[in-house]
Amino acid sequence: MNYRKLGKTNLNISEISLGTWQVGGKWGSGFDDTTAEKIINTAIDKGINFIDTADVYESGLSEAAVGRVLRSRSEEVYIATKCGRQINPHVDEGYTPKALRKFVEASLKNTGLERLDLIQLHCPPTDTYYRPEIFGLFEDLKKEGKIANLGVSVEKVEEGIKAMQYDNVTTVQIIFNLFRQRPAELFFREAEKNDIGVIVRVPLASGLLTGKFDQNTSFDKEDHRNFNRNGEAFDKGETFSGVNYETGLEAVNELKQLFPDAENLAPIALQWILSHKTVSTIIPGASKEEHLLSNLSAVEKKTLSEDQIEKMNAIYDKHLKAQIHQKW
Known part of the structure; x- marks a missing residue:
């Protein structure tokens, strides 16, 4: 495992870490403590020392599983959680110091930890x-x-840049991947200038960038990839990175032609992200141990060449840039 500095926190964290939205099961199919703990333990065994969760992931079950595993281990592992999405309706008026304090204290109780290494506002308005x-x-x-x-x-580049103006903001978590490239411009420059740790989420565009989906792939009715393609439940950009599913498949098919020997495109997609040195860590999720191991294989493979990266970017420019680039 390789490690990178997380901005002004001065923490050195694994460049591929673990996101735990679906760690105990696939989206919409319930939560299994045994599976969750197995994935988290394996992650730590493999050198991951940064785990991202949230109080709303499976109504706190994800936070609790992360806390249990961390308390059972001797390694120094940093936990990041989030607060604010419990506010319903999720509007600015609901954000009050009193409400947020209660969420933080509830997360401390739920994880069983005395202190949270990183608390993040969870995509506020x-x-x-x-x-x-x-x-x-x-x-x-x-x-x-x-x-x-x-x-x-954050959902939008502009929100991340605004947040950096507060001296006590140390990190920004943002969607960034081959299909969502805008953060690599002004946002990355501002992050470097302000010594902000950049945490990349949705690195595989909700699984699109694994190359394992096609026109016949079906998703559980409770899976956001089924019900939120047009932003019916929350920001559209969280589902397939905001990319039209059919257009995304066209781009993936061209990516497969660029890497004809790759049965799984996920490690390649993660390597593309890691080629950007401003990125502190990537937090792909895993509903199975094999998904975790697939993600981690990105650090073992030969680094992408400049020519390969250029051709990958050309796929984005051809298929997606016009419909995606300025939206988030």
């Missing part, structure tokens, strides 16, 4: 980024020893 009192709360929580660092998880 854009207006929330313009309220200093919200960010000030986390300075109080830091002084109380309940958190070590504050970050934000």
Whole structure:
């Protein structure tokens, strides 16, 4: 495993880490503690020392599983969780210091930890980024020893750039992959300037970039890849990175032609992300141990050549840039 600095937190974390949205089972199909703990333990065994979760993942079951495993291990593993998505309706007015404090304290109880290494606002409405009192709360929580660092998880580049203006924001979690390239421009430059750790989520475009989907692939009715393709439940960009499914398949088929010997495109897609040195870590999810091992194989494979990266970017330019680039 290779490690990178997580911005001004000064933590050195695994460049491929673990996201736990679906760690105990596939989206919409329930949660299994045994599976979750097996995946998390294997991740740590393989050198992962950064695990991302959230209080809303399986109504806290993900947080609890992460906490159980971390308390049973002797390795230094950093936990990042998120708060704010429990606010219903999810509007700016619902974001108050009192509400967010309760969420943080609930996460501490749920994980069984005395302090959270990183707490992240979980994709709040854009207006929330313009309220200093919200960010000030986390300075109080830091002084109380309940958190070590504050970050934000964002939908839009503009939100990430605004969040960086608060001195106590140390990380920004953002969607970035071969099919969602805009962050590599102004956002990355600003992140470097402000020493912000960049945590990449949805690195495989909800599985599209594995190359294992086709026109006949079906998804569970409770799976967001089935019900949120047009943003019916939450931001459209969270599902297939906002890419039209059929258009995405066309782009993937061209990617397969570029890498004809690859049975699984996931490690290649992750290598493309890692070629951007501004990225601190990638947090792909895993509903099975084999998914985790597939993701980790990216660090063992030969680095992509400049020519390969250029041809991958050309696929984005040809199929997706016009419909995706300026939306997020």
